[in-house]
Amino acid sequence: MEHIQDLFSYDKKEKTALTIGKFDGLHRGHQELIAKIGELSRLEGLKSVVCAMDFTPVWQVMGIKPELLMTRSERMRRLEGKVDYLVEAPFIKKLTQMTPEIFARDVIQGIFHAKYVVVGDGFRFGTQRSGDINTLQALGERYGFQTIIIPNLKDGETVISSTVIKSLIKAGDIQQANRLLGYEYGYTGVVEQGNHIGRTLGFPTLNVHPLEGKVLPPFGVYESQVTVSGKQYRGITNIGVKPTVEKNTRILVESFLFDYSGNAYGEEIGVSLRRFKRPEKKFSSLEELKEAIAQDIK
Numbered sequence: 001m002e003h004i005q006d007l008f009s010y011d012k013k014e015k016t017a018l019t020i021g022k023f024d025g026l027h028r029g030h031q032e033l034i035a036k037i038g039e040l041s042r043l044e045g046l047k048s049v050v051c052a053m054d055f056t057p058v059w060q061v062m063g064i065k066p067e068l069l070m071t072r073s074e075r076m077r078r079l080e081g082k083v084d085y086l087v088e089a090p091f092i093k094k095l096t097q098m099t100p101e102i103f104a105r106d107v108i109q110g111i112f113h114a115k116y117v118v119v120g121d122g123f124r125f126g127t128q129r130s131g132d133i134n135t136l137q138a139l140g141e142r143y144g145f146q147t148i149i150i151p152n153l154k155d156g157e158t159v160i161s162s163t164v165i166k167s168l169i170k171a172g173d174i175q176q177a178n179r180l181l182g183y184e185y186g187y188t189g190v191v192e193q194g195n196h197i198g199r200t201l202g203f204p205t206l207n208v209h210p211l212e213g214k215v216l217p218p219f220g221v222y223e224s225q226v227t228v229s230g231k232q233y234r235g236i237t238n239i240g241v242k243p244t245v246e247k248n249t250r251i252l253v254e255s256f257l258f259d260y261s262g263n264a265y266g267e268e269i270g271v272s273l274r275r276f277k278r279p280e281k282k283f284s285s286l287e288e289l290k291e292a293i294a295q296d297i298k
Ligand SMILES: Cc1cc2nc3c(=O)[nH]c(=O)nc-3n(C[C@H](O)[C@H](O)[C@H](O)COP(=O)(O)O)c2cc1C
Pocket: 193, 194, 195, 196, 197, 198, 199, 203, 205, 207, 221, 236, 237, 238, 241, 242, 243, 244, 245, 254, 255, 256, 279, 280, 281, 282, 283, 289, 292, 293, 296
């Protein structure tokens, strides 16, 4: 997969099967669209393209702190091997001012040379989201691309969306969030040195700082799976500020791994969350904290 960081520097000439959207989380709905562009590109000798709209420039202007399911590099890794091109499209003035027609003509046709555009039911595009799937279909006829609509994938009555998944994570319902994502939500990060209290408690932890912008669940203890040097370990993870031992510390994701004995300082690890167990608590002694952790791992 080739990663192109700016839509306006995309200069490939091949015909494409294209999908467009924010693609935060690459949930099961997104995965259907990606499977479809893969299938079309294989059948018809096209290139498959994910055009991921990046709203960071807009949020910066508005002073909004982003809350996202994945960082750009996590998205890149998750798409690796699945599509030919990942093209990021920072949502700059030039884009925000495009009417649906200009977007279809200059971007879908002009930049991407799309033969197919694959979108979900609820897709909106153009200035102030003024175009919908009917607009897209009509413009496709004018500008020579075919629009393929994927019905919104649901889980029971719930339409799967990044927004719903973020709410579930914030509410601590990791199991349901994972179901809608189609994989386990988590954090990647470089292992940092802690206070080395963990090992005196008998529970040494691999500590990572959650990357900027990632949605956090309620502070607390979670069953987890941790990847270190390509190997997976079952573990238990505390997300929070460890109020028993620290004051005003920054948020950490701390994992005690069963069956692991290294320290991995400086290495990048992945921590996937499986289930919420209990809220983080300020214990009155380290002894009580130790007893609680012993219960957590049972
Ligand atoms: C399973 C687990 C549960 C934890 N629960 C809490 C908690 O409820 N309250 C708290 O203050 N710290 C909690 N911690 C964090 C510990 O305080 C922390 O791991 C310990 O102080 C070691 O920190 P260090 O790595 O900086 O040495 C928990 C850690 C683990 C692994």
